[in-house]
Amino acid sequence: MRVRIFGLRLIAAALSAAWTLTAALVLLVYRPGGPFDVQVGLAAGLPILVALAGLVWPPVARGDRAFAGLVWAGLGSLLLLTPSIGGIVTQLLARGxxxxxxxxxxxxxxxxxxxxxxxFSGLGVARRRLGDAALRRRRLVLGGTLAAVSTIVAGGIFASVAIANELALRDRPAPASRYGPTSPALEPPTCDVPPRMAAEARVELLLTGTVDRRPIGNVDLRGLRSGEDFRWLAYVATDRQLGQHGAARLGDTTWRLDPQRGWELVPPIEVAGAGLDVQVLRVALEAGSREAAEDHGLAFFEGARARHCRVAVDGRAFREAFPQVEWLAGTSDLGRWRGELDYWVFADGAVGRLSGSVSGDAASIGERGLQGTLRATMIATERDRDHVVVRPTS
Structure with a gap:
């Protein structure tokens, strides 16, 4: 019995640590500028008290089946928390x-x-309250009641404060945002509406690759687009390439930047598909994909409201949308790779942010390992400004 109690205390300690990490992230990093930012972080700490109750009074079961049920209740909560914490870390630290x-x-x-x-904690408190001699049904009823009450109270308080903070942000007049319009009266279009192609954009793209979580390189690209004209530079550091690459187009004239030869004139076919956000919209967000797009609600980026949509994408579409993937994966076939692409449509009807990844067999890209993953994050800002694409010089 002591071994079982020790194991259940370990699970309760892990739950307490997970909820503490979540609360710390929200309290210390979540700063959208609302009037209740600190209160949101404090409310995120309420589940810590629930988890600590299970650490002080762990649930105990004498039967093997009941003990297994308690273990899975705790482990199931941890399995739900782990990816959720990873998502919120990425969201907060990337200023998403x-x-x-x-x-x-x-x-x-x-x-x-x-x-x-x-x-998990409620059953422990019920055992402490009713004693070991109480009927199992009474302990289950009391434990379930405590679970429901704690969920409603802690979840309700956090949701109320968080939503109040977001409503205050929505109704507050925001300064101009590089992402798009900030007026609360403007509603972003739904996910089934074709995104508008912005006439201008300042584009940033980060591509990364991993094999079994081992980095194989990254591509950091910055550029401007004005209509069909564009110019960008990419700093490439991968297992296949090292140096500065680039591409440009002005009217019918096109250039490529090679690390050894510098800028040189090339036929237009050599920069086909290098048009930054234009290529992504043409390939990854075609009509067939948008019809099955998931709507994940509204989000705010520096005061600009956007609708969060998600579509499924395969490796071939991912490569075609982001041709710079060649510096990470070579020319290998990614047809069996699968993944998702998240994109945010702002009130002007244009896409201002994309984030996606595909995964597949690492051997298909010539790497030793089991699973390879390619990730892309793109932002297209300052879409309401005029950008001048400068002619490259040798």
């Missing part, structure tokens, strides 16, 4: 969407994790 509850789809893993934590 400033809303913590964009949609029910984004909130339900947290709700299930909180309910599982409440059930």
């Amino acid at each position: 969407p400033q809303t913590l509850l964009p949609s029910p789809e984004a909130a339900y893993p947290w709700l299930l994790a909180l309910l599982g934590t409440g059930l």
Whole structure:
């Protein structure tokens, strides 16, 4: 019995640590500029109290089946929390969407994790309250009631404060944002509406590759686009390439930047598909993909409201949308790779941010390992400004 109690305390300690990490991230990093930023972080700490109750009074079961059920209640909550924490780390540290509850789809893993934590701790409190001699049914009823109450109270307080903070942000007049319009009266279009092609854009693209979580390189690209004209520079550091690459187009004249030869005139076919955000919209967000797009609610980027959409994408479409992937994966076939592409449509109807990845067999890109992953993050800002594409010089 002591071994079982020790194991259950370990699970409760892991749950407490996971909820503490979540609260610390929200309290220390979440700063969208709303009036209740600190209160949101404090409210995120309420589940810690629920988890600590299970650490002080761990649930105990004498039967093997009941013990297995308790273990899975705790481990299930941890399995839900781990990827959710990873998502919020990426979101907050990358200064991504400033809303913590964009949609029910984004909130339900947290709700299930909180309910599982409440059930795990509630059964321990019920045992402490009723004693070992109480009927199992009474302990289950009391434990389930405590789980429901703790979930409603902790989840309700956090949701109320977070939503109030986001509503205050939405209604507050925001300064101009590089992402798009900030007027609360403007509603971003739904995911089934074709995104508008912005006439101008300042584009940043980061491509990374990993094999079994081992980095194989990255591509950091910055550029401007004005209509069909564009110019960009990419700093490439991968297992295949090292140096500065680039491409440019002015009217019917096109250039390529080679690390050894510098800028040189090339036929237009050599820069086909290098048009930055234009290429992504043409390839990855064609009509067939948008018809099955998932709507993940609204998000805020530096005061600009956007609709978060998601589509499935395969490796071939990913390569065609981001041709710079060649510096990471070579010319190998990615047809069996699969992944997702998230994009955010702002109130002007244009896409201002994309983030996606595909994964597949590492051997197909000539790497030793099991699973390879290619990730892309692109932002297209200052779409309402005039950008001058400068002619490259040798």
